Amino acid sequence: MKTIVLTGGGTAGHVTPNIALIPFLKKEGWSIQYIGSKTGIEKDLITKENIPYHGISSGKLRRYVSLENLKDPFKVVKGLFDAYSLLRKIKPNLVFSKGGYVTVPVVLAAKLLGIPVIIHESDITPGLANKIASKGAKEICVNFPETLQYVGSKGVLTGTPIREELFKGDANKGRSLCKFTNHKPVLLMMGGSLGSVKINTCLREGLDTLIEDFNIVHICGKGNVDETLRNKEGYCQFEYAGEELPHLFAMTDLMLSRAGANALAEITALKIPNLLIPLSQNASRGDQILNAKSMEKSGYSLVLIEEDLTKDTLIKKLYELRENSDVYKNAMRSAMDISGTEKVMTQIRKYK
């Protein structure tokens, strides 16, 4: 039996495409193991999938000055030793890396051991971890055509694997999960896998106005639930939506979202008219701004930049989105392939 090691972590966006591949890999007879960090979100998400999980030491690749930066080189080196001895034991035929800092030692160890590596990059510009890891990769699968120019001859346009269950939600189940009793349109706010405090605050400031016209589902991130709003009618909060997510998507009429690449792939595939507020350049390398611009250019999304975000601009843009929702829906109908799963599997099969 052929063995594949999946790796990726730090935020859910570096894990959910791996989860989307798991049923297809199983169906095609691969034995699957996962290497992630000891405490990252990937540990919880993968353990639920019943895949053997190996946690290694990992250090964050920060772009800012922090005392932790002094400890991190040691953690990364320890991670490299951890990954090397794991891969030597597992002897996989292939490593598939979805990115995030934990993947760097895994990919480097695979290269030292002569194990082929495929990398997947979801964003328009490659992240730091993938930039380092790309040297050890045989192929780099990308989600946006614009990315091919940054990755050279190893690049293959595949799109992003999307979890199949997201297309199989039940709107009535979503309504009952949220205890929505009327049939106002549903607005779903998803602030990325970690939530967004800034958007959370503006949405809650505008809640009394918006709730007149919408039922609101708010995925607000770990530790961000507002207890005083727990029983508010027409408003339902989740820290993180796991198996509820397909049902929430199924009942959603409009979305408010960060511009993480996986959320965008899912929203486009589900054809949900959306307002995007990309993470600002101050807090990131600006990848979400590029992702959002690409969506706006294709006519799939309305965009509000974080510097312009206030309660009032948020409300104004959401009503503008509602007015023009058919325009966005129609544009998304012409979007390319729904999910990148099959195209990524085609690359993986080469190593079977």
Ligand SMILES: CC(=O)N[C@H]1[C@@H](OP(=O)(O)OP(=O)(O)OC[C@H]2O[C@@H](n3ccc(=O)[nH]c3=O)[C@H](O)[C@@H]2O)O[C@H](CO)[C@@H](O)[C@@H]1O
């Ligand atoms: C802060 C940060 O570093 N953000 C990056 C991170 O985003 P992040 O991981 O936050 O966001 P993405 O939108 O890419 O992916 C989130 C994934 O988590 C899932 N999900 C989310 C919330 C929830 O309650 N349940 C759930 O299942 C979504 O359906 C999606 O599959 O990786 C993305 C892909 O490289 C980048 O574009 C983002 O810039």
